[in-house]
């Protein structure tokens with residue numbers, strides 16, 4: 104099954120709810136730094152309030168099924184400067200490159216939107232996100248303070264790197280395709296309000312189980 108990425112529009116709460124439902128307790132803990140059995144209306148409203156400038160998000164879909172979201176939120180409220188990164192992939196699709204592609208796509212979107220620095224506050228025990236960021240942001244600064252680790256990196260002029268030498272060409276091609284699709288999408292949005300789309304990607308293999316991992 105192919106995986107498609109597209110920019111998330113404002114108010115797409117169904118996408119938020121489906122991805123949240125596919126996160127295990129551990130994944131929710133790692134994403135929200137605490138036990139979150141359900142999305143409160145307030146949190147859902149904040150997460151749905153993307154505006155394409157100060158709050159950008161890219162979602163991944165397997166067919167029609169939302170399977171992950173990566174977002175950048177301005178830390179100053181301004182549509183430039185520093186943005187905070189957050190990402191989640193439903194458990195059934197983790198370890199297949201979806202998170203890497205989502206983060207690469209949202210970083211490209213963020214750089215294009217004018218952000219020049221990204222910061223990610225993650226749990227120090229969260230190996231997957233730390234490895235993912237190390238692969239995509241080789242020139243990052245990492246500061247660990249007990250259970251929390253803060254990763255900071257320049258965004259503009261720092262093209263996302265590939266996660267491994269062996270898959271470098273594939274990832275490079277995908278990133279270029281995503282960036283090109285994004286430019287087209289932005290141009291289209293100027294003509295018409297929000298025409299969703301970024302690009303279509305293929306995972307290396309179909310997941311063993313469906314999206315029902317909650």
Ligand SMILES: CC(C)(COP(=O)(O)OP(=O)(O)OC[C@H]1O[C@@H](n2cnc3c(N)ncnc32)[C@H](O)[C@@H]1OP(=O)(O)O)[C@@H](O)C(=O)NCCC(=O)NCCS
Nearest residue numbers: 130133134189190191192197198199200201202203232234
């Ligand atoms: C962190 C998180 C987003 C990573 O998403 P993911 O889709 O599993 O990430 P990827 O698949 O891109 O990378 C994970 C592994 O798959 C490998 N991988 C990358 N591309 C791949 C591909 N095409 N095929 C197979 N494996 C691939 C990576 O090398 C990586 O291996 P490693 O962890 O041993 O280094 C996911 O684990 C998650 O949602 N966790 C819960 C929420 C969270 O922790 N968020 C971060 C804090 S905001």
